[in-house]
Amino acid sequence: MNIETKWLDDFLSLTQTQSFSRSATERHVTQPAFSRRIRALETAVGCELVDRTSVPVQLTAEGRLFQITARNLVAQLDDSIAHLRSLKRRGKSVIDFAVSHTLSMSLFPAFLHSLQGELGGVRTRQLVANVDDSVQALKNGICDFLLAFEDHTLTPDHFRKLDLQTEELIPVCQADDAGQPLFNLDDDRQAVLPYLSYPREIYLGRCVERLLCHLPRSIELRQASESPLADSLKVLAMQGMGVAWVPSFAIREELRQGFLVPCGGSQWRSPLQICLYRCNRPLPEDAEALWQFLHARYSASTPLPASDGFES
Template identity: 25%
Template structure:
């Protein structure tokens, strides 16, 4: 069967107006051409659609039945085209993003609020999850994108760099390391250290820092969440080495955060599934994620100490430089 949209539109206009002449005028075409469209449609369907007289054009029984179906087809097609256009223009759509708990709290809500003010027709859903769950959810298509720090070369995953993040030392505001411009890793030797557990990529980077500085890492406490580590720092139980974005969870605390040298930097990225085209809504949302990832750590002095900008992690010479991804 070879029925065209133009044939159906010609038929529906004749049926609605009761005239080939008026239908041709509405469609800005010549009457013979429109009549041919209807005849070709009748030939494809194998039925007569109109009874033609010198005065009127009336639908046959078969034509009346086909009109109801054809009108629905055109309505659905126009709706699909309108939806596609709105998606392309980012007027509607849906974004499902997964992020680890702290990034989900520190970055994504502000990005969503700003994004929704610009694109109110696009729904954004946030899922907070572990990094391994984020990767699996992106790979399986359960979420559109993921935010976090990831190993390079994850199978089935494409990454878009949003910002660079460096490790910092967090301590109480009255600690000897507070209010410093920078702290050398060797100055951490012998201090009570609160670390994340060994299944954390952050813990691995901390171990690299201690090993490079040739000092022993003997944790005073090991915890599973950054927020727990920050609470223990505020209680005066020790210091912690955490990523700059951890500051978002410490703003209301009496805590100082200072850059470490040599610097250990890593990428904060948005990941999507390889081989799957990125929807216009996701592409638009990525720009807002990048914006708020870059401003997640304020520059200049704070009530709890001085923090360098997250956009400019501490850098050292090639010999001492240590860049890593989770």
């Protein structure tokens, strides 16, 4: 597959203007040239993305799905290019962290807050991506540190690791009027339950799949929706759409306020180890000093449970 990035920008423009002529003007090309580029994109992906019979122009079902992919690809590419260009300008007073989406929303800010006294005037920069892309960023030297779930592919031969905090992947759902789980994994009377899943190819998806390979009881989990983002599944669970496995650090407040309740015992839970990684190669001075401080803080003890961790 050979897709030019300008085709993605063309397509995203068309989704906004719903007009070939207006998008051609916006993209500074003639309308026939713009139409050929959209057709070339469709040929590359193997399906029609645009319904040309409708006025204004509408997307096909495949086009609506591809719109999400195109938007994410363009945004990630723009962010990556901006980050790479900034590397040329950065001095020793910038420390770069790669952080997965799930950890970036609540856990990473708390982690930084716990380091305020040590960072002083040192700036930090966050590269947010999915877990696998964040790992790749560390391997490629794009960042100084990786804050992630434990990854056994990052071996001691090339990487160093600090175990920071232990969390859990917890099944949760909406509560009924009595405060009990709407969907109860331990209730033998509920043989079929709606399931809010992660894609199997991402880290949390693999964790849940391993857990479900050994079900504590006979039950059918019928997929109701899928998302790569834990926060999206959390919201769907709060709306009563089904059971979602969500990291414990992402739902503390929702559990406290009763917006969500655990819907299964400990046998339905899976541990999550939060780690900080670095490469074995030398780091910039400020990053190395931070690593030495964190090494002294964490290496002499077992990982902190969530209640004693760096979350405020």
